[in-house]
Amino acid sequence: MSRPSSPEGRATSSSPAADQVSAGNALWADIRALLPNTKKDLKLDFSEKVEESVISLLQQAGDLLYGAGSLCSGGTRETCLQVSEIIIDYSWEKLNIGTWRDVDKDWRRVYSYGCLFKVLCMCSEQGTIADTIRVCDMGLLMGASILDNILVRIINVLQKHLTYGKRSAEEDTKESHRKKIRNDHTTVPSIKSEEVIPRLHCPSLEHFRENYMIPQKPVILEGIVDHWPCMKKWSLDYLRQIAGFRTVPVEVGSRYTDEEWSQKLMIVNDFIDQYIVNKNSIGYLAQHQLFDQVIGRKYIRLYSPQESENLYPHETQILHTTSQVDVEDPDLVKFPKFERAAFQACILTPGQVLFIPVKYWHYVRSLDVSFSVSFWWS
Incomplete structure (x- = not known):
């Protein structure tokens, strides 16, 4: 179909500003379609x-x-934005008083509604989509699920309207520099034949259960996740594209016992730019684990529960499943029994799945950028 022409015969085109307004209107229309038909359907009912x-x-x-006024009008939008931020700020205080398990679910719902109203104001004023996604994620x-998980559905719409620009040459140079630094400081340990974890290609469930899960023997399973789309799709650029603007909880630090170890909420892009974390402490879980390697390589050591005494667990209840020993640089004066702790080891590569039996101590160190x-199951 040809474009309409101006009186002078030249084809007309919309301006960038007009295109932006049009895109904003389309976004608001898609978001508005997710909302309940009436205010009553918002279900703003709460306990005393x-x-x-x-x-x-x-x-x-x-x-x-x-109401009769449009949320797209400046005055209505500003008033709604102010009200939503008051709701968010007040309920945030309620969420952070005392322990999390004691927070009443209604206050979590209040917080979610505050986020919802703020998101609607941001969408109606054509705000930054990345900022809007962050409010949804918070x-x-x-918060708690409201209106059939509407915040999840809004994020799905926002992601469709999000444009992903290519990284600049400067950003590519910085990323290459970070990779070089990581690779220059990575040592690949040698593994003795008696320490090697056995490998098994596509076993039946019965064989795996009878020979490894029930007797609690570690094994590397090969060929069982080759069909996963992530084995071909995942990369740093792919993760940036599908989740770069999402907010997630992140553990920052090399091990749980370090003083600088912490937890924070971060945008995935910021996490990729700032951290590639090696959680290289040694600990165990009270569940069976399948550890599936997707990107990069990891060096892993496993110690059986019988070696627990030689691994010097922390005495505190919180850290009793974590060893005090620096596995690859142990202080044998302080922890002399560690030297006789027997272990199995492997370098896990993409596509391999390590079965870690319940209560097996495991030490993990990334050798590359790794995902x-x-x-886990009991």
Whole structure:
């Protein structure tokens, strides 16, 4: 179909600003279609633990959303944004008083509604989509599910409207420099034949269960995840594209016992830029584990539960499943029995799956930029 022409016969085209407005209108239309038809369907009903003043603010935000005025108008949007931020700030305080298990679910729902109303204001004013996704993620991480998981559905819409620009040459240079630094400092340990973890190609479930799971023997399984799409798709660029603007909880530090170890909420892009974390402490879990290697290589050591005394677990209840020993640079004066602790080892490569039996101590160190997927079961 040809473009309409101007009176002078020249083809007309919309300006970048007009295109932006059009894209913003399309986004708002897609988001608005996810909302309940009426304010009553918002289900703003809460227990007596939520103060009347807070419920009044929620009702006010609902009125602004479903009232005669358009949320796209400046005054209505600004008022709704202010109300939603008050709801978020107040409920945030409730979420952070005392222990998490004691937080009433209604306050988590209040927080999610505050995030929802703020997101709607941001979408209606054509705000930055990345910032809007972050607000949704905060509602998902700290709040409770509302309106059939509407925040998840909004993120799905936002991601479709998100444009992914290519990294600049400067960013590519920085990434290459970071990789070189990591590779220059990576040593690949040698593994003695008596320490090698056995390998098994595509065993039947019965064979695996009878020969490895029940007797609790570690084994590397090969050929069982070759069909996974991630084995061909995953890369740093791919993860940036599908989740680069998502907010996730991240453990920062090389091991749980370090003083600088911490947990924080980060955007995936920032995590990739700032950290490639090697969690190289040694500990165990009270569940069976399948450790699936997807990208890069990892050096792994396994110690059986019978070696626990030689591994010097921390005496505190919180860290009693973590060893005090630096596995690859042990202080044998302080931990003399560690020298006689027997272990099995492997260098796990993409496509391999390591079965770690329950209560087996495991030490993991990345040899490359590395991603793994773990499954636990009792």
